[in-house]
Amino acid sequence: MQIRKIFDLNGPNIWTNTPALEAWVDLGHFEELPTNKLPGFTERIMGYLPSLIEHRCSIGERGGFRQRMETGTWLGHVLEHVTLELQSLAFAPVGFGRARETLEYGVYKVVVRCENARFAETCMRSARELILATIEDQPFDLEAELKRLRGVGDQWCLGPGTRAIVEAARERGVPHLRLNDGNLIQLGYGKAQRRIWTAETDRTSAVAESIAQDKDLTRRMLAAAGVSVPSGRAVSSAADAWLAAQELGGPVVVKPIDGNYGRGVSIKLDTEPAIHEAYQLAAKEGSGVVVESFVPGTQHRVLVVGDRAVASVRGDADVLTGDGSSTIAQLVEQANRDPRRGQDHQTWVLTRIELTPIVLELLRRQDLTPDSVPAAGQQVLIQLHGDLTVDETERIHPEVAAMCVLAVQAVGLDIAGLDVVAGDIGVPLGEQGGAVIEVNASPGLLAHLKPLVGKPQPVGEAIVDRLFATGQQGRIPLIAVSGTEGRTKTTQLIAGCLSKEGHQVARADRSGLYLGERAIKLGAADNALGARHALMNPGAGAAVLEVSELSVLEEGLSFDACQIAVVTTTRGAEAVARPGVEDRTAIDKAIRAPADIVVSDGFSVLNADDEAVVAMAERVTGKLAWFGGSLQSSPVKEHVERGGEALVRLGSQLQWWVRGEMQAAFAVTWMTESTPRTLVEPLMAAAAAVLALGVSRAALADLISKSA
Known part of the structure; x- marks a missing residue:
């Protein structure tokens, strides 16, 4: 096999x-x-x-x-x-x-x-x-x-946080494109697009990120804004760290000035040797060291999106329970076999327990070492602020939520994860001596999506709602043109008409990729890559995309839906050469593919003179508009009688029928009974498409006058 x-x-x-x-x-x-x-x-x-x-x-x-x-x-x-x-x-x-x-x-x-x-x-x-x-x-x-x-x-694959945002966008009808092999995602198309990179957005300020990275600067800015923070200062040496601890009084925290994920952080220190050692650990992890007062309580992670605190989890301490025969090192090994544990807190619900110098110091304070054998039932503290998460979103006090939003605004971020130490998140921080100890850009979302206890929170939805106002889906008019003949001309005619209406049109067809009249790249772009590049362009106010059936067979489409899908014809489909295509069915499906994903208020625009295209009408989505045929024959006659849209030819005139009445007529002076259909069909297909889209009659009339 x-x-x-x-x-x-x-x-x-x-x-x-x-x-x-x-x-x-x-x-x-x-x-x-x-x-x-x-x-x-x-x-x-x-x-x-x-x-x-x-x-x-x-x-x-x-x-x-x-x-x-x-x-x-x-x-x-x-x-x-x-x-x-x-x-x-x-x-x-x-x-x-x-x-x-x-x-x-x-x-x-x-x-x-x-x-x-x-x-x-x-x-x-x-x-x-x-x-x-x-x-x-x-x-x-x-x-x-x-x-x-x-x-x-x-x-x-996408990380869990990014996937949650993408899924929330999909549920709301917002399309997405993955821009790299990581978590950089475009939400929406053309000029309506927004971008995310994990839990950062295109509105996340680089200045604010730099502020958040500097823990001492962040603490001072929060204090100036009236946010409860621990006292502390940056220090320049181990001796200075001990001096700062004496100035603050009581136990202290020693941490890197620009560290993250808890690396190099030592807590609840009150002796000179321990503080000297903690300074060395912190100095290895960052460009400077900060000493702060230790705030008693449990660490909570509060997620702020815009002007709302949308989720909060409590991180209970990591403890191991002795069995009377296993050493602490063996208990750690057993705990790490939990399939929920991994190296990356962005991906795994629980992180692996490592016997770091900080953990060894915590054990030492309990008179233990990795070789110690705790008695059966004995609790051994491994991490004071652990990742055993309990959702407390519904318990967060309004004053705590408001202070968290203020902290994020003081730093200047649009999305942030705040580390808040408090005995009870349901009580104002001032009443219990709690404090905001860190503000983090690009916060992990997994703890809110999969808390060990409590219900998941819709954090992806909150981020999408921040990016797109109510009713917005990040879409621009998107017209796809497929068929075996006349695709390129139809695409160009539609793009020209939309340009006349004032749209900045991204066009991808067999001749190349264009934005307005400017050629971005010459050469075949009637494929997935051409469409993708058109939709990535932030200057595009509309997109007109030629779709090759071979591209659909080998790559699929680059877009999830379109407003208008035009099928020109299937004539000559038998000549489409591709190994593995055994019959017309696959080719017809490929030609029909854009019409299968028309939005509910959009149109599939089909050729009434092509029997294979007529057969597609039973399968396509959206509303239906015909071009070609006549008012006296199927399928146009029945469709118009039922109130549908159709563009028919009568002599040198094109007539647009809607709800049983002729709504517009356009004279085509160069069109006679002997005019080749290869000239007539692209014009009719393009005219029906723009009329279905709602383009003005004047713009279409101007296009027709120049179409000879």
């Missing part, structure tokens, strides 16, 4: 309206061996992946896929389901898949939905190895493989 070729369908495609991976798989001699002819296969694969019982398959019920394996199905189908399950177990649930045989003996197209093609391909290749091992009854270390796949997912 060999995987011959893989296509990254990065948007809507002929299989599904979501990103997918399409693989061409050669089963080899296994084409003669469906699963019911492979002894023990079903039992062994279910043993490896018992969660496959949830796959309903075409039977439509729990256990449906197992039934298919028991009665006999081909390994291409098994590869589909195992790939989906590995993606779900390793990183994120996905549910769509297809396996279809081709005209070539033993070769199948296997399609799976995916978030990232690199990750999905890795899962598919792992699925192949697992299937082959299962057939041969050879051992396969599934846990080790899932661990490796999780690492691949961490590398290539």
Whole structure:
């Protein structure tokens, strides 16, 4: 069983309206061996992946896929389901898949939905190895493989915070484009776009970030604004740190002036040797050191978005419980086996426990070392402010919330995570000696999305609401043109008409990529990359995109929806050459793809003179407008009688019919009965598209007058 070729369908495609991976798989001699002819296969694969019982398959019920394996199905189908399950177990649930045989003996197209093609391909290749091992009854270390796949997912897929924002945007109808292999995301298209990079936005100030990075400067600015903060100052040496501690009185915190994630922070220190050692630790982690009064209480993380405190979690202390036989080092090793623990607090609900110098000092104060054996039930404090998160959003006191917003405004950030130490977040800080101890730019969102205790908070939704006003979706007029003939001319005519209306039009067609009259890049741009670059352009007030059917087959679409989809014709579709395209069906689906994703108040503009295009009308979305045909014949006659839109030709005149009445007529002086359809159809397609979009009659009339 060999995987011959893989296509990254990065948007809507002929299989599904979501990103997918399409693989061409050669089963080899296994084409003669469906699963019911492979002894023990079903039992062994279910043993490896018992969660496959949830796959309903075409039977439509729990256990449906197992039934298919028991009665006999081909390994291409098994590869589909195992790939989906590995993606779900390793990183994120996905549910769509297809396996279809081709005209070539033993070769199948296997399609799976995916978030990232690199990750999905890795899962598919792992699925192949697992299937082959299962057939041969050879051992396969599934846990080790899932661990490796999780690492691949961490590398290539969106982080949980970014994914939450993207999902919130999708729910609201805001499109997105991933701009790099990390977490830089464009929300919206053209001039309506906004950008995020994890929990930073395009409005996050570099000045404010620099202020937040300097802990001493932040503390002084917050104090000046009236925010409760601990007393403290920057220090220049270990001796100065001890002097500062004596000035402050009581236990102190020693930390880097510009550190993050708690690195180099030592707390509750009150002896000269401990403070000297803490200074050295902090100095290694930052460009300077700060000494502050220790604030008793529990650390809380409050997320502020704009002028609202939208979420709050309490971080309870990390403790280990002795069993009377294990050392502390062994207890740490056991705790780190928790699958929720990882290296990165942005990705993992819990971070791994490391026996750092700070932890060793905390143990020393409890008269313990890593080799100590705590008694059964004995509690050992490992981290005073831990990541055992408890959601307290509904308990945060209004005065605390207001002070947190004030702190963020004093620094100048639009989104921030505040570390607040308080005995009770439901009591004003002034009444309990609490304080804001840090303001962090680009805060992690995972603690609010997946608290260990309490309900998740809609922080992604809060960020999207901050970026887009009510009713806004970050969209610009987007017109897609597909078909086998006349695409480029139709695209250019539509773009010209929109320009006449005052739009700055991004146009991608077979001749190149343009913004207005300026050529950005010459050469074929009727593909996914051309469309993507058009939609990325911040100067674009509208986009007109030519769509090649081959691009749809091999790449998918770069956009999730369009206002207008024009299908010019399917004539000559049989001549479209691509290995693996066995019949007209795939080509017609590719031509129809933009019309499958028209928004509900948009239009699919179809050629009434092409039988294959007419057949598409039953499947397209949005409203329907015809061009061509006549008022006396199907499908135009019935459509107009039902109140639909149609552009028909009568002699040298184009007539626009709406709700059973002619709304406009345009004289085309150069058009006669002998004018080739290759000239007439692009004009009619473009005219119907802009009329459906609502462009003024004057702009269209001007275009027609110059179209000869």
